[in-house]
Amino acid sequence: MSRDGGVIAQRLTAQLLAGAPAKDPLAVTRRLLAVQGQDPRGARLAIRARSKGLRAADVDRALSEERSLLITWLNRGTLHLIASEDYAWLHALTTPPLRMGNSRRLSQEGLSTRAIGRGLRVIEHALHQEGPLTRRELRERLDVAGVRTAGQALVHLLMRSTLEGLTVRGPMRGSEHAYALVRDWLGEQAEVDRDAALTELTRRYLQGHAPADERDLARWSGLSLGDVRAGLGAIAPELRERPDGLLEL
Incomplete structure (x- = not known):
């Protein structure tokens, strides 16, 4: 086997794409640490490709019922599927470099520092009072409060809420991910x-x-x-x- 072929073979094994398959979604996520989660369907496929006998419903159960997995913005400002037990330290380590770019994008979308703060308070209040809400539902709450959501303003405001450690994407609601307060969904997080x-x-x-x-x-x-x-x-x-x-x- 060539040198490059040997490297590829080892990486396939390390990533659970060769060798013994994992037994559950959490085992896959623990091994990979963070799985691309921009599209929930892609995250489910990544889990299924590294396991045996698992279905999309098993991944959704880990997200919605067991709360052992979640999706949030981490590495490089990309949504990732991770084990909930790894959230606190991964968030603390990888999100600080993302905040400047997020602030710039929010400003480009017409949200001032004051408007951002107001938007975060609306999100926090809605999730505290009503529990997990989808992006569409949060848009409605923000629109009623007069917080700009047009264009890309909403997605960057939701990203800001995760960068601040306020929210994560928790349970599935049909085909949509719902946002939840970190303190409600995961409990209080220890200092890192x-x-x-x-x-x-x-x-x-x-x-x-x-x-x-x-x-x-x-x-x-x-x-x-x-x-x-x-x-x-x-x-x-x-x-x-x-x-x-x-x-x-």
Whole structure:
């Protein structure tokens, strides 16, 4: 087998696309750490491709009933499916770099800092009073309150609510995802040690994606090379560097 072929084979195994399949949606998500979740159908397919005997309903059950999985904006400002148990530290680590870009987009959509704050209060009040609501339902509440939702304003305001740690996408409502308050859906979140989170991210990424190098992790996570190198340094005794320079545990 060629060198490239060997790397691909190892990555397929690390990502559960070869070898023994996972038994449940949570096992897949724990291994991959974060699964692209822009389209819920794609996230379900990613789970099913790495498991045996699972159906879309099993993923929806994990989201809606077990609350073991959720979807939120994380790495690179993209929606990802993650294990709920990993939410606090992944959110704390990957979302700070996204806030400046989000503020710029909201401004472009005509929302001032004051309007953003008002919108977040409307979202929080509605979810607290009514429980999980879909994007359409939240748009209605915001429109009644006079908060701009036209164009891309709504999606960036909803993104802001997740970046602030206020909401996540929790249960499925038919084919739609409903937003829920973090404190109601997941409970109060513990304070996160950033160095510990960076160490965890690095180790978990390599468990699910190696062989890889620092640039792979930086591109995947959206973190700086400086942060990635710090994470790799923290787990240096666990690493093995291959002749081609790629790293694995």
